[in-house]
Amino acid sequence: MLNQDFRRELEARRAAVCAQLGDGVLVLPSAPVALRNNDVDHEFRQSSDFFYLTGFEEPDCVLVLSGRPEGYVLFVRRRDPEREIWDGRRAGLEGAVEIFGADRAFGIDELDQKLVDLLENVTRVHYRIGERKDFDARFLDVLDRVRARGRTGSDWPTEIVDPRVILHELRLLKSPFEIERMREAAEITVEAHRAAMAACRPGMYEYEIEALLLHRFRRAGSQRVAYPSIVGSGPNATILHYRENDRRMQDGELLLIDAGAEFAYYAADVTRTFPVGGKFTPAQRDLYRIVLDAQLAAIARCRVGETLDAVHEAAARVIAGGLLELGFLSGTVDEVIEQKGLKPFFMHRTSHWLGMDVHDVGRYHRERQPRRLEPGMVITVEPGIYVAEGDENVPPEFRGIGIRIEDDVVITAGEPEVITEGAPKTIEAVEEACRG
Numbered sequence: 001m002l003n004q005d006f007r008r009e010l011e012a013r014r015a016a017v018c019a020q021l022g023d024g025v026l027v028l029p030s031a032p033v034a035l036r037n038n039d040v041d042h043e044f045r046q047s048s049d050f051f052y053l054t055g056f057e058e059p060d061c062v063l064v065l066s067g068r069p070e071g072y073v074l075f076v077r078r079r080d081p082e083r084e085i086w087d088g089r090r091a092g093l094e095g096a097v098e099i100f101g102a103d104r105a106f107g108i109d110e111l112d113q114k115l116v117d118l119l120e121n122v123t124r125v126h127y128r129i130g131e132r133k134d135f136d137a138r139f140l141d142v143l144d145r146v147r148a149r150g151r152t153g154s155d156w157p158t159e160i161v162d163p164r165v166i167l168h169e170l171r172l173l174k175s176p177f178e179i180e181r182m183r184e185a186a187e188i189t190v191e192a193h194r195a196a197m198a199a200c201r202p203g204m205y206e207y208e209i210e211a212l213l214l215h216r217f218r219r220a221g222s223q224r225v226a227y228p229s230i231v232g233s234g235p236n237a238t239i240l241h242y243r244e245n246d247r248r249m250q251d252g253e254l255l256l257i258d259a260g261a262e263f264a265y266y267a268a269d270v271t272r273t274f275p276v277g278g279k280f281t282p283a284q285r286d287l288y289r290i291v292l293d294a295q296l297a298a299i300a301r302c303r304v305g306e307t308l309d310a311v312h313e314a315a316a317r318v319i320a321g322g323l324l325e326l327g328f329l330s331g332t333v334d335e336v337i338e339q340k341g342l343k344p345f346f347m348h349r350t351s352h353w354l355g356m357d358v359h360d361v362g363r364y365h366r367e368r369q370p371r372r373l374e375p376g377m378v379i380t381v382e383p384g385i386y387v388a389e390g391d392e393n394v395p396p397e398f399r400g401i402g403i404r405i406e407d408d409v410v411i412t413a414g415e416p417e418v419i420t421e422g423a424p425k426t427i428e429a430v431e432e433a434c435r436g
């Protein structure tokens, strides 16, 4: 059963979509099942757009939504006691109506026929062409058949519109219900990062820490990771999307953990970097302070009316200043920024949208201008410094150090709300957390 709050939230989302659909109709297939081998599939996760409007987690279904009477229609898998023994329970047609609140439900086997009926006299369909090529063929075939009916006087769809325009703008601005779930994902994640700091010892393997994170996530009710955990020690911390997590960690190195839980389809995205042996070396400390100051300066810019470019620039200027002071760069802060001199040390952006997807949906520009932050947006702030192992232009003690600090920030009408601030990040707090 969907709880009442969630059901109301879903109704409000569908109403908001319908208000923008006008007399158009949205056709949205669920995520596909991906075969891994033989009769084993990859883990199924519902597409975020589909879940956002239905709360329905089964594969092989289609939502047809419009503002017309009985406009919430679900095509779902029929109940099948024999298949359910193998693949698990299905809501079936009855469940789609009773539990998920659909006005009408049909078997997915009826889609080709019924969709022709549902699109008759509809002139605009909101459907994303190109995402599901297998489904495109089916959809285009349906359109042909609707068009053929035009001979008897009915209208057919002459406009196909990308539904992301409506859906992703709505998803970009989080409701209080969504922010609650994001707080939950953040809290679970913070607790796991703390546990990792307390447990890490020289001689352990990166995968032991990865396993600990996953254990903490799952036992707290998180369904899955929001993205593959990055657990990179020593020079591995300089690889931005490091995945192997198989190195033995040594005293004197840093461990960079970029890991986040998904909770109720909402992602957390947190990075902390700490000494494997519990104590920063002087060189690590120097770089860590710069990244931390950069992150705090960037967070201070996370306010209504600012842009992600401004947030990034705030971080970049602090990093430029710090690296100039250490003698890694020469010139002035302005020159470093202008000439893209930070690129060898800080080669990624500072922020991205965060929500149901870790790199969440929504446009970053409007009318070719960087868009302004609004209350209800959630972003990450994640500056870093990465010194290549073979960089002979810097003193040896700095080589192969990678540091990133990443928090999740809710834009409010006032102060930025850092929902992951429970994860230690000052040098003192980190060293203390490492002592357990």
Ligand code: GLY
Pocket: 227, 258, 269, 352, 358, 382, 406
């Ligand atoms: N974990 C992916 C990112 O930080 O963007």
Ligand code: MN
Pocket: 258, 259, 269, 270, 271, 406
């Ligand atoms: Mn991250």
Ligand code: MN
Pocket: 269, 352, 380, 382, 406
């Ligand atoms: Mn991130």
